Amino acid sequence: RKEVEQDPGPFNVPEGATVAFNCTYSNSASQSFFWYRQDCRKEPKLLMSVYSSGNEDGRFTAQLNRASQYISLLIRDSKLSDSATYLCVVNMAGGSYIPTFGRGTSLIVHP
Amino acid sequence: DAGITQSPRYKITETGRQVTLMCHQTWSHSYMFWYRQDLGHGLRLIYYSAAADITDKGEVPDGYVVSRSKTENFPLTLESATRSQTSVYFCASSEFEGVTGELFFGEGSRLTVL
Numbered sequence: 606r607k608e609v610e611q612d613p614g615p616f617n618v619p620e621g622a623t624v625a626f627n628c629t630y631s632n633s634a635s636q637s638f639f640w641y642r643q644d645c646r647k648e649p650k651l652l653m654s655v656y657s658s659g660n661e662d663g664r665f666t667a668q669l670n671r672a673s674q675y676i677s678l679l680i681r682d683s684k685l686s687d688s689a690t691y692l693c694v695v696n697m698a699g700g701s702y703i704p705t706f707g708r709g710t711s712l713i714v715h716p
Numbered sequence: 717d718a719g720i721t722q723s724p725r726y727k728i729t730e731t732g733r734q735v736t737l738m739c740h741q742t743w744s745h746s747y748m749f750w751y752r753q754d755l756g757h758g759l760r761l762i763y764y765s766a767a768a769d770i771t772d773k774g775e776v777p778d779g780y781v782v783s784r785s786k787t788e789n790f791p792l793t794l795e796s797a798t799r800s801q802t803s804v805y806f807c808a809s810s811e812f813e814g815v816t817g818e819l820f821f822g823e824g825s826r827l828t829v830l
Contacts, residue, residue, distance in 0.1 A: 641819075648806060648821035649759070692758070694819070702747050702766070702812040703774070704819055708758035 608632060609695050611707035618714055622683045626710045628693030629675045637696040638669055638676045642689045643709065649692055652678075683714045719743075722807050722822035730830050735794045737825045739807030747810045747817070748790040749774075750782065752803040753824075759806065765790055766812075797829045 611628045618624045630638075638655035653660060655667040655676045666679040676695075680687055693707035720741040729735050739748065746767050751759040751774075761774030763782040771782050779801060781793045790809075794801055805825045810817040 639818075646753070646804060646824070648823050649819070650821070651818045654818075702810065702817060703761065703764060704749070704810075705761070705775075706751070706759040708756070 607708075608697060609693055609705050609707040611693050611710045613708055613710060615711035615713050618683055618712070620683055620685060620714055620716055622714075623679065623681045624683055624712065625677055625679045626691055626693075626712075627675050627677050628695075628707050628710075629673075630693075630695045630697075631674070632695070632697050633671075633674060635674075635695045635697055639694040639704075640665075640667055640676075640678050641692040641694055641706075643692055644689050652691070680712075683712075685714050685716065688712055688714045720807060720809050720820050720822045722805075722825045724825060725823065726826050728828045728830065729797050731798060732796050735797050735827065737792045737794075737805055737807075737827070739790045739792070739822060741788055741790075741809040741820070743809060743811070743820070744787055745809035745811045745820070746787070747812050748784065749808045749810075749819070750780075750790070750792045751806045751808065752776065752801075753806060754803050762792065762805075794827075797827075799829050801827065802829045803827060 640652040641649040642652045643649040659668040664681045690709040749764045750762040765771045765784045807822040808819045
């Protein structure tokens with residue numbers, strides 16, 4: 606079982622739709638969680654960190670569920686420019702920093 | 717300019733040759749990482765370094781060698797390239813602050829092994 610799992614998609618949604626991705630992780634001792642965005646095999650870039658209390662940045666909302674060991678990303682009012690791959694990243698080890706990536710979820714927003 | 721740079725950006729080589737991918741960062745971040753990205757696998761960690769002269773294996777280290785004599789440089793060497801090492805390689809750096817830290821990636825090095 607992979608340590609960080611994501612549905613690869615693709616998720617095909619029309620502009621204006623709301624779409625949600627989940628990511629599950631296996632190590633209950635994981636300490637920090639992130640969503641990164643990657644465009645067309647370019648370098649990944651941080652979209653947002655995920656805090657226990659949840660956090661929101663404009664149209665994007667991230668949440669953490671430690672009991673069920675998953676994080677989620679909600680995108681409201683999807684734009685064409687949101688089309689990308691969304692990577693879930695979990696810091697797997699306590700005491701050192703070893704970010705582990707999920708395989709990514711592909712989002713395609715169409716007119 | 718501050719940032720993280722990788723070279724070469726594109727490389728074609730033959731099976732059995734030695735290849736070195738360079739990574740340089742200007743922030744003096746303590747942590748540096750090498751990932752490879754292949755279709756169907758996402759980003760997989762090859763090696764990482766917590767500081768100069770400290771390196772450790774990641775998920776897929778076989779066939780690779782790293783060194784970190786200076787904080788800003790973290791070269792990755794394929795000692796004898798194989799076709800299975802054809803991939804996109806990303807270097808990243810981070811300042812680990814307690815339990816978290818943003819990863820900053822280079823633009824990637826696209827390696828083809830014939």
